[in-house]
Amino acid sequence: MNSISDIIExxxxxxxxxxxTGVIEVKRSELADIFQCVPSQINYVISTRFTVEKGYIVESKRGGGGYIRIQKVRFQNRREVFEEMLDQIGEAVPQLTAEHVIIRLVEEKLMTKREAVLMQRLISRETLQLPIPLRDQMRARMMRILISTLFTSKGE
Structure with a gap:
């Protein structure tokens, strides 16, 4: 059964x-009315499911004439995607950010769901049982290697 968050997403x-245009503007209160939920539920969906790591730019204006503008980031080529993902990962990356990058790779059809599951298991806290700063650094190193391999093996 789908949650209200899944349905809104x-x-x-x-x-x-x-x-x-690849851009939408919606009103928090109107969406809340459509889905018969509180506006904070809309905020939750947007803040957790439309992140930069997942390839979205979100702008919000509060108040009476307020809106939420959501834009899907589109890239000219695979090289731009590759470089942007490596920038997001950086030298250390928390698990949630890494998972968002993986979700984006699947959504962009640059990785299969099976590859995503393998990558998620490899970078998980359960696999990387290390102190936090070291764990995030190791996760970033693994993500960079996996993404580099993925992009070179799928032919650019």
Whole structure:
């Protein structure tokens, strides 16, 4: 059974994909009315499922005429995606950020779901049982190697 967050996310992605400009503007209160939920539920979905790591730019204006603008980042070529992902990973990366990068790779069809599961297991806290600063550094190193391998093996 789908949660309300899943339903809201699917709805927003659907209208975003249908948008000719690749940008949508929505009102928090209108979405809350449509889905019969509190506006904070809309905030939660947007802040957790439409992140930079997942390839979205979100702008928000509060108040009476307020809106939320969501834009899917589009790249000209695979090289741009590769470079942007390596920038996001940096020298140390927390598990949640790494998982968002993996989700984006699947959504961009640059990685299969099976490859994503393997990568998620490899970078998990359970696998990397190290103190936090070292764990995040090791995770980043592994992610950079895996992404570099993925991009070179899928042919650019």
């Amino acid at each position: 699917r709805y927003l992605k659907k209208i975003l994909n249908e948008s000719e």
